[in-house]
Amino acid sequence: MQRLIYQHYHQNLAMPREQLEVLKALDVAKTQLYHFTAIVIAGMGFFTDAYDLFSISVVTKLLGRIYYPPQHNKPGVLPAGVSSAITGVALVGTLFGQLFFGWLGDKLGRKKVYGITLLLMIICSIASGLSLGHSARGVMATLCFFRFWLGFGIGGDYPLSATIMSEYANKKTRGSFIAAVFAMQGFGILTGGIVALIVSAAFEKDGDPILTTPARADYVWRIILMFGAIPAAMTYYWRMKMPETARYTALIAKNAKQAAEDMAKVLHVEFDPEEAKLEKITQEPSQQYTLFSREFLHRHGLHLLGTATCWFLLDISFYSQNLFQKNIFSAIHWLKPSSSYTAIREVHQIARAQTLIALCGTVPGYWFTVFFIDRIGRFTIQLMGFTFMTVFMFALGIPFTYWLNHKAGFLILYALTFFFANFGPNATTFIVPAEIFPARLRSTCHGISAAAGKAGAIVGAFGFLYASEARHQNSNPPPDSGYHTGIGVPDTLIVLGFVSLLGIGFTFLVPEPLGKSLEELSGENEDDISEDSPPGKQSSFHHTIPV
Numbered sequence: 001m002q003r004l005i006y007q008h009y010h011q012n013l014a015m016p017r018e019q020l021e022v023l024k025a026l027d028v029a030k031t032q033l034y035h036f037t038a039i040v041i042a043g044m045g046f047f048t049d050a051y052d053l054f055s056i057s058v059v060t061k062l063l064g065r066i067y068y069p070p071q072h073n074k075p076g077v078l079p080a081g082v083s084s085a086i087t088g089v090a091l092v093g094t095l096f097g098q099l100f101f102g103w104l105g106d107k108l109g110r111k112k113v114y115g116i117t118l119l120l121m122i123i124c125s126i127a128s129g130l131s132l133g134h135s136a137r138g139v140m141a142t143l144c145f146f147r148f149w150l151g152f153g154i155g156g157d158y159p160l161s162a163t164i165m166s167e168y169a170n171k172k173t174r175g176s177f178i179a180a181v182f183a184m185q186g187f188g189i190l191t192g193g194i195v196a197l198i199v200s201a202a203f204e205k206d207g208d209p210i211l212t213t214p215a216r217a218d219y220v221w222r223i224i225l226m227f228g229a230i231p232a233a234m235t236y237y238w239r240m241k242m243p244e245t246a247r248y249t250a251l252i253a254k255n256a257k258q259a260a261e262d263m264a265k266v267l268h269v270e271f272d273p274e275e276a277k278l279e280k281i282t283q284e285p286s287q288q289y290t291l292f293s294r295e296f297l298h299r300h301g302l303h304l305l306g307t308a309t310c311w312f313l314l315d316i317s318f319y320s321q322n323l324f325q326k327n328i329f330s331a332i333h334w335l336k337p338s339s340s341y342t343a344i345r346e347v348h349q350i351a352r353a354q355t356l357i358a359l360c361g362t363v364p365g366y367w368f369t370v371f372f373i374d375r376i377g378r379f380t381i382q383l384m385g386f387t388f389m390t391v392f393m394f395a396l397g398i399p400f401t402y403w404l405n406h407k408a409g410f411l412i413l414y415a416l417t418f419f420f421a422n423f424g425p426n427a428t429t430f431i432v433p434a435e436i437f438p439a440r441l442r443s444t445c446h447g448i449s450a451a452a453g454k455a456g457a458i459v460g461a462f463g464f465l466y467a468s469e470a471r472h473q474n475s476n477p478p479p480d481s482g483y484h485t486g487i488g489v490p491d492t493l494i495v496l497g498f499v500s501l502l503g504i505g506f507t508f509l510v511p512e513p514l515g516k517s518l519e520e521l522s523g524e525n526e527d528d529i530s531e532d533s534p535p536g537k538q539s540s541f542h543h544t545i546p547v
Contacts, residue, residue, distance in 0.1 A: 019519060020256070020278060022246050022263050022271045027171045027517045034266045035177060038168050041242060042161040043184035044235040048121055049154045050188030051195075052228040053090055056147070058196045058351050059221035060086060065213045065343040066221075067136035075211060075338045082140050088461030089144045090151035091319070095454035097155020102447015104156075106440055109253065110164050111244045117160065118236050120153025122229045129226030155454070159446035162434035166442075167245035168266075171517045175373035178431045183366035186422065190363055192224075193355030199223050200348040213343040220344060247518065251439045254282055287524065291441055299523060303436055304445055306509025310382065311429040311453030313503040317389060317496045318421050320460030328414070328489050329353050334407055361415030365422025377514040378428045379507065385424010386503040392417045393500060397493030425503060429453060435513040438522040
């Protein structure tokens with residue numbers, strides 16, 4: 001079979017030097033118990049992240065029914081601005097948290113700030129459910145306040161969890177381990193739907209009026225939101241017991257003795273601290289340049305542009321799909337109009353639909369990535385994911401009126417877009433930034449890339465969702481047109497198809513980390529760096545694509 005080879009040349013490097021023994025041991029270590037312990041500890045943070053971010057979409061219609069009066073024989077709804085704020089404010093907090101804690105993780109250490117993020121998530125999950133006020137506006141404002149800080153804590157979990165897992169893992173299965181941490185997000189989304197199903201079923205009573213919302217419905221959304229504190233609280237102790245990563249302790253804190261002692265406890269092998277070697281390594285030019293330097297721009301500028309842009313484009317699509325789900329389900333008449341359900345029953349129906357999509361498309365996609373990423377590589381998975389997302393979005397959006405009478409086919413293709421988002425760029429955009437940047441900038445660069453992603457999510461929440469709610473509240477198009485949910489479900493799907501198409505192009509800026517150590521990828525194991533190095537000392541990343 002012919003193959004098209006895409007070569008992305010980057011920095012000029014000198015000959016590689018010998019690595020610290022403790023880091024070399026981590027790179028070649030067999031899979032051990034501490035790997036799985038780290039996956040669970042870091043992964044439970046992501047379980048909570050996903051639960052908290054996506055559970056809000058299950059209860060937004062209930063909030064409208066409780067706090068806003070019925071109009072024209074229809075249940076109350078949240079104003080468009082309020083709905084977008086409640087949905088999007090956590091994403092804004094997440095963006096700032098990713099930037100702040102990403103930077104702090106490189107300055108103070110991964111472990112020192114790891115517990116702070118979890119405490120924020122626990123406290124603000126509970127506080128969100130306890131949101132009070134003398135009026136609807138007061139309750140919504142309080143809820144938005146606490147969800148902002150909840151998002152701030154969630155944001156810190158992205159760069160810290162990814163960096164910790166990448167620095168603990170061996171180079172042979174590093175991708176699978178980081179993907180397994182991220183895959184817990186799928187279980188968080190699934191659990192959000194299941195909890196909503198259980199809580200709504202527990203509070204539902206036969207004979208409830210459709211337009212009048214019972215007082216007990218106020219407990220439903222509060223319990224659903226507060227449940228997110230439980231998994232985070234369960235792992236706080238173990239998160240605090242984790243030792244700092246050897247790469248931070250040695251390469252950034254420059255404490256070779258402590259790094260050797262910490263990893264001796266983890267790997268059950270004694271290490272020579274190699275203090276003289278570490279002192280020589282940390283004086284190399286490859287250990288000196290900063291984020292805002294010409295050398296960083298020369299060596300990693302295109303990489304950072306690629307990781308940030310791909311994540312931005314992916315999250316426009318991924319979060320729009322998740323937050324827009326209830327509108328899409330209504331558009332194809334899988335969910336009936338709100339006026340057909342009681343308040344609590346509507347929560348149950350929305351949760352059932354989202355749980356089914358998560359079970360059939362979202363969760364399997366994550367675990368396909370875990371299984372295949374160290375076999376076929378990050379680049380191939382990301383390219384494939386963006387490609388299939390583009391195809392399925394166009395296939396759903398362009399002939400949309402056809403799908404109104406073929407709901408099963410629509411739902412299968414729709415689930416496949418989630419499958420290939422997760423067996424694709426939703427996983428790889430999280431993994432690659434934790435591998436390709438220098439240790440002293442790794443958490444910061446991951447935070448920048450993740451924040452770009454959340455900027456895309458905000459575009460989805462405040463853009464698509466706001467336009468959807470505003471048009472829905474201010475117009476009355478024909479019920480079977482497919483356009484009665486805002487800017488139009490067909491329009492949205494087609495736009496998201498073009499967004500995914502752009503992602504294919506920017507994927508070519510991202511290198512393939514498969515089989516390389518973190519120091520090889522970042523250039524930290526090189527004796528010298530210079531833009532004037534002779535051509536013979538140049539290195540390159542190769543992307544090989546079957547055609």
